[in-house]
Amino acid sequence: MSSSNYRRNKAMCDQFRRELAAMIDDIRDIDKKVLNKSVNQGVAFAKRNTPVGVHPNPVSFTVKHGKYAGKEVSFKVSNPGVGGKLKESWRKLPTKKSVGGVETEVLNSQFYASYWNDGHRIVTKKGGPIKGFVKGTHVLEKMKSHVARQMVKNFEAEVKAVQKKHDN
Numbered sequence: 001m002s003s004s005n006y007r008r009n010k011a012m013c014d015q016f017r018r019e020l021a022a023m024i025d026d027i028r029d030i031d032k033k034v035l036n037k038s039v040n041q042g043v044a045f046a047k048r049n050t051p052v053g054v055h056p057n058p059v060s061f062t063v064k065h066g067k068y069a070g071k072e073v074s075f076k077v078s079n080p081g082v083g084g085k086l087k088e089s090w091r092k093l094p095t096k097k098s099v100g101g102v103e104t105e106v107l108n109s110q111f112y113a114s115y116w117n118d119g120h121r122i123v124t125k126k127g128g129p130i131k132g133f134v135k136g137t138h139v140l141e142k143m144k145s146h147v148a149r150q151m152v153k154n155f156e157a158e159v160k161a162v163q164k165k166h167d168n
Contacts (some may be wrong), residue, residue: 019166026162032095032102034154039092039104042147046090047108049139053083086110106143117141 057080065069086108095104108117119136123129 023162023166026165030155030158030162034151035102035104035157036092037154038147038150039095039106039149042143043090043092043106045146046108046139046143047087049137050087050090051083051144052087053081055081055083071143084115086116089113106140108140 058074058076059075063069089108089110093105095102117136117140120134121130122132
């Protein structure tokens with residue numbers, strides 16, 4: 001009688017260990033999965049909140065220097081430009097393991113992205129007086145808080161999915 005209890009208990013313990021090992025493997029993948037999903041949602045948020053410049057047609061301006069200074073000039077352009085390079089340039093770098101877990105980076109490769117995000121001063125010529133300041137949009141900071149909120153939601157959803165998968 002005791003040997004049948006031993007075999008039954010051993011079988012149940014072995015089954016429990018296999019299920020626990022499978023659950024641990026699923027949990028190990030959660031951090032990378034949640035980070036990727038959350039940061040991708042953050043990049044989409046940044047792209048949605050990055051405005052696209054529309055250039056006017058006809059182009060009009062007042063000549064400031066030279067023989068025609070003060071004269072209003074206006075002309076039509078056959079192919080008016082449309083912005084969007086800043087919006088297109090949001091990228092998420094590949095996720096990699098680090099000492100504390102996993103990490104990734106988000107960047108915008110346009111040279112003027114930091115001026116647009118942080119704001120900048122306006123000068124009329126190199127070394128000239130400061131004429132004003134353009135406020136930044138701070139989309140990078142807004143995206144960071146958006147990613148943090150998404151990580152909480154995505155983590156909870158992944159943990160529930162693992163629990164559901166392993167509940168019998």
